[in-house]
Amino acid sequence: MALQGVIDTLKNTNLQEIGVSFSLADLMRDLKIEDDNVYIKLFSPSEKYHDYLREKAETVLKSIGAKNVQVEFTSEPPKQQQPPQPPPTAQQNPFESRRRIPKVKKVIAVASGKGGVGKSTVAVNLSAALRKMGYNVGYLDADMYGPSGPTMLGAKDKQVTATPDNKLIPPEVHGIKIMSIGLLLPSEDTPVIWRGPVLFKALSQFLFDINWGEELDFLIIDLPPGTGDVQITLGQTAEIDGAVIVTTPQDVALIDVKKGIQMFNEVQIPVLGIVENMSYFVCPDSGKKYEIFGKSKTEEVAKQYNTELLGRIPIEPKVAEFADLGIPVVLAKEDSESSKAFMKVAEELIKKLSKQ
Ligand SMILES: Nc1ncnc2c1ncn2[C@@H]1O[C@H](COP(=O)(O)OP(=O)(O)OP(=O)(O)O)[C@@H](O)[C@H]1O
Ligand SMILES: [Mg+2]
Incomplete structure (x- = not known):
């Protein structure tokens, strides 16, 4: 069988049913x-789709003359991108x-390199x-x-519990498991005056001592803005499969995108791509x-x-309104421009992960 014919067939086999x-x-x-x-x-991180994908692959490949089709699945983490390594030192x-x-x-x-560009909005809607x-x-x-996660996902009243061995059990909203320091503070106004070691300890508990229950296909981590302690700690302690950088189209925000990419290269986390938020306004x-x-220069x-x-997400008042109500726009208003744009970003992300 010709390689190109097989590849063309696979390219022409869409998966719209799922x-x-x-x-x-x-x-x-x-x-x-x-x-x-x-x-x-x-590549399929979820076993749910294995039967469907196996059958689909067998059917189309047999239709072009394959006698035996062997299908295997992988959810292997992509290999970490290795920037050029300095010569080994004693360090x-x-x-x-x-x-x-x-x-x-x-x-x-x-x-994101810059604050307020819509990271949490993207993280929450991507999860949804x-x-x-x-x-x-x-x-x-x-x-x-x-x-801001508890507000945007409508989880402010949800309780975090713990297992007998002190692992945190995250509550679930809209079918998504959520953990946030906001769920552990006595009130919304409690200032978090944590620095250095305390922050490190809390973050490391969030990364390694949460009992997510049934194995997650995806964990989306909503980072604070910039390139500070949290990002560095994350990069040094946890294996992250990839980073998505959020920006707005203005030049000032793009300067920070560059800083963000450089930082992820330094901490050896592959950058999966950029999401441009508040890209354009659609007159209702x-x-x-x-x-x-x-004109955007993000590309x-x-x-x-x-x-x-x-992907590019439009500015839509609904995005902010539903965020304040605690429902991601992707769930609240499926037919909106922004919702469709977020769905497309999720698909692009899966494509990108499958290629690594
Ligand atoms: N595409 C959009 N259309 C309309 N409003 C939006 C859009 N994206 C974000 N917003 C609104 O802009 C504000 C800032 O967004 P968000 O909190 O997600 O930014 P952030 O980058 O997480 O901020 P921070 O740096 O403080 O963590 C929020 O009120 C949010 O609802
Ligand atoms: Mg945020």
């Missing part, structure tokens, strides 16, 4: 063809002691989008000083798009730094 717009080829991690026998390895490598977060298949950090696609999802609010009366911050910057634009 609500995604990508093809079998997008999930392919390995392919071997020997005479009429085909072996294919597919200890700070990344050697990194651990995987227990009971989580894929860990994605949502970050992945949940809607059928994945088991957790959301970890790592913004220790300004947690005419449906016309207005790029109110001028250019993404290319320059060897990454890609995962």
Whole structure:
């Protein structure tokens, strides 16, 4: 069987029945063809889709002449991108002691160089989008000083409990497991005046001492803005499968995107791509798009730094209104422009992870 024919067939096999717009080829991690026998390895972090994907692959490959089709699945974490290594020195490598977060298949950090660009909005809606696609999802609010997850997910009244061996049990809202320092503080006004070691300890408890229950397909970590302690601690202690950087289209925000990418390179976390938020405004009366911050240069910057634009989210008053009500717009208003844009980002992200 011809390799190109097989690849073309996989490319033409869409997976719309499970609500995604990508093809079998997008999930392919390995392919071997020997005479009429085909072996294919597919990326699928959730076992839920294995039967569906196996049947789909067998059907289409047999339809083009394959006699035997062997399908395997993988949820293996992508290999960490290794920036050029300096020659070994006596100094200890700070990344050697990194651990995987227990009971989580894929860990994605949502970050931004600049504050207020919509990181939490993206993190929350990405969690909801992945949940809607059928994945088991957790959301970890790592913004220790300004947690907004509990508000945006409507979890402010939810209780955190603990196991007898002191592991935190996260509550669940909209089918998403959530943990945030905001759920542990006595009131919303309690200032978090934590510094240094205390912050480190709390963060490390959030990373390694949470009992997420049934294994998560994705854990989305909502980071505080900038390139400070939390980001460095995260990079040095936990294995993160990739970072998504959120920006707005203005030049000032893009300068910070560059800093963000450089920081992730330094802490050896692969950058999966950039999400441009508040990209444009759609006039509700005419449906016309207005790029109110001028022509976007995000794609250019993404290319320059060897990454890609995962999607552009419009400014829509509904995004903020539903966030204040505690329902991600992806769940509250499925037919809105922003909701569709968030779903697309989730799909792009899965595509990107499947290629690593
Ligand atoms: N696409 C959008 N359309 C309309 N409003 C939005 C959009 N994205 C974010 N917002 C609103 O902008 C405000 C800031 O967003 P958000 O809290 O997500 O930013 P952030 O980057 O997490 O901020 P911080 O740096 O403080 O953590 C919120 O009120 C949010 O509801
Ligand atoms: Mg935030």
